[in-house]
Amino acid sequence: xxxGLVIGAALTSAxxxxxxxxxxxxxxxxxQLSIAARLQPPSPEFWLGTDHFGRDILxxxxxxxxxSLAVALVAVGIGMGLGVxxxxxxxxxxxxxxxxxVMRLNDLIFAFPSLVIAILITAxxxxxxxxxxxxxxxxxxxxxxxxxxxxALPVWTLDYIRAARVSGKGAALISMQHILPNIANLLIxxxxxxxxxxxxxxxxxxxxxxxxxxxxxxWGRMLAESQTMxxxxxxxxxxPGLCIVLTVLGLNLLGDGLRDRLDPRLRGQP
Amino acid sequence: xxxxxxxxxxxxxxxxxxxxxxxxxxxxxxxxxPAAFMLGTGAQPETLAALRQELGLNRPLPLRYxxxxxxxxxxxxxxxxxxKTPISQMIIDRLQVxxxxxxxxxxxASAIAFPAGLFAASRRGxxxxxxxxxxxxxxxAVPNFWFAMLLVLLFAVRLRWFPAGGFPGWSxxxxxxxxxxxxxxxxxxxxxxxxxxxxxxxxxxxQQQDYIRTxxxxxLSAGQTLRRHALRNAMVSVLTIMGLQFSFLLAGAIIIENxxxxxxxGRLIFQAIxxxxxxxxxxxxxVLVIAVMTVTFLVDLAYAAIDPRLRK
Numbered sequence: 001x002x003x004g005l006v007i008g009a010a011l012t013s014a015x016x017x018x019x020x021x022x023x024x025x026x027x028x029x030x031x032q033l034s035i036a037a038r039l040q041p042p043s044p045e046f047w048l049g050t051d052h053f054g055r056d057i058l059x060x061x062x063x064x065x066x067x068s069l070a071v072a073l074v075a076v077g078i079g080m081g082l083g084v085x086x087x088x089x090x091x092x093x094x095x096x097x098x099x100x101x102v103m104r105l106n107d108l109i110f111a112f113p114s115l116v117i118a119i120l121i122t123a124x125x126x127x128x129x130x131x132x133x134x135x136x137x138x139x140x141x142x143x144x145x146x147x148x149x150x151x152a153l154p155v156w157t158l159d160y161i162r163a164a165r166v167s168g169k170g171a172a173l174i175s176m177q178h179i180l181p182n183i184a185n186l187l188i189x190x191x192x193x194x195x196x197x198x199x200x201x202x203x204x205x206x207x208x209x210x211x212x213x214x215x216x217x218x219w220g221r222m223l224a225e226s227q228t229m230x231x232x233x234x235x236x237x238x239x240p241g242l243c244i245v246l247t248v249l250g251l252n253l254l255g256d257g258l259r260d261r262l263d264p265r266l267r268g269q270p
Numbered sequence: 271x272x273x274x275x276x277x278x279x280x281x282x283x284x285x286x287x288x289x290x291x292x293x294x295x296x297x298x299x300x301x302x303x304p305a306a307f308m309l310g311t312g313a314q315p316e317t318l319a320a321l322r323q324e325l326g327l328n329r330p331l332p333l334r335y336x337x338x339x340x341x342x343x344x345x346x347x348x349x350x351x352x353x354k355t356p357i358s359q360m361i362i363d364r365l366q367v368x369x370x371x372x373x374x375x376x377x378x379a380s381a382i383a384f385p386a387g388l389f390a391a392s393r394r395g396x397x398x399x400x401x402x403x404x405x406x407x408x409x410x411a412v413p414n415f416w417f418a419m420l421l422v423l424l425f426a427v428r429l430r431w432f433p434a435g436g437f438p439g440w441s442x443x444x445x446x447x448x449x450x451x452x453x454x455x456x457x458x459x460x461x462x463x464x465x466x467x468x469x470x471x472x473x474x475x476x477q478q479q480d481y482i483r484t485x486x487x488x489x490l491s492a493g494q495t496l497r498r499h500a501l502r503n504a505m506v507s508v509l510t511i512m513g514l515q516f517s518f519l520l521a522g523a524i525i526i527e528n529x530x531x532x533x534x535x536g537r538l539i540f541q542a543i544x545x546x547x548x549x550x551x552x553x554x555x556x557v558l559v560i561a562v563m564t565v566t567f568l569v570d571l572a573y574a575a576i577d578p579r580l581r582k
Contacts, residue, residue: 113521
């Protein structure tokens, strides 16, 4: 499935490109409200139409991409930053009490319905993009810890790791110099998957009003606001949803493609 | 098996205890204290002091947790701050919507996933397989609340086949099922995509086993071995996923219930969040977490009963 990797990379770069571009240019100024131009369908002037305040939807989408990508990316960063060291530690101390403690803690977080707890956290701390990041990021930690530990354990049994131990290197140094580079591929693939799940989670949280707050545009809230107008102006509801689908689809295809590419054993399999 | 069972029960009990503790602590994180949070900024000092007294906030934290937990164990969730009614009754009422909704969604998800997975596995690598796999990629990427909005647009607004929202209650069983159908479909779609993918890979793995070759050598067709032998063996892993999906659907209903204005547990949680009714939020979230953990526990047990290798 080479096609998947290419399509995934193209979709992901398009969304990332739009988000970056929005820092220097958007087709229209979204702080300018124009009731006269409200709910217009796509036209040469407004490529994706306008919303109920007469704002250009394309500009809103570009600014919303920024929020979506930033929240999901930082949440992956939290997951990797805490999960990978925990996983490496657990693998280095396999069977020891640290390993046990890390894995039990993982099981516990895994057992929680993540969406429910994310909603509870954002409701209690107050809705904001930062709290959405925290709520999503917490649930990325056990995912990365588990993947890291699972991938690191077989590496620890290899001969050159034994050689490194004999030469007097400590567990921390071996983990950083030998284990981590060996499992980096796997972490990148998992990162892509968690990234796409983060986009969906952010959309869900901001749809229920617990994500980035107005006036910052976000795809989820655009959908929530469009709900009462969906019969009059379907494009207001369809466009932000399609953006979420294409972004998540792109990241998933990219993740699958990278996994096949980076793991030679999977090459040639459907 | 008995030892495995005992260990799993102990793990479940400890997880539930930890869960209750975490939920209790998260609520303690509110800016100010729960009483100030619930009353808002304009509260009179006397009202605040009275509520603090009522909630027991003047007592130390561990004592309050112990009190909360023992009341919970006796089935006493306290009273809603907004409605002044027992929370346990509110939750029971709401579960009568959320639970059937999750079950319907699971039934729908399987009804879509089984034919799709079987079809894809029987045409592995060919265009039919690729089409189904492409569709599942799309299904996984669709946010269920957006799919819900599209369903409303098509089936409720344009075609007027189903209501756009609301719930008539179970005294009108036909109407109740009708109003749960679109929400259940919205919940089911992404899950059916996941299930179809898992079923396909489980079937393909089962098809590579020796007993399939034997069955083929005996003269069974590829389709017959797939349905009679491979499917049965693939069911072990598929049933586990379905169990996990049920708890996912139960939790996922939170957002979907809000799209369709269904009076379920998810809607209760959001109403309580908006009314700053922390006691209701805390109890409803806990009930949801208990339900999810219990389902996961039952799935683990069922899995161990089917596959003895897992009882180690």
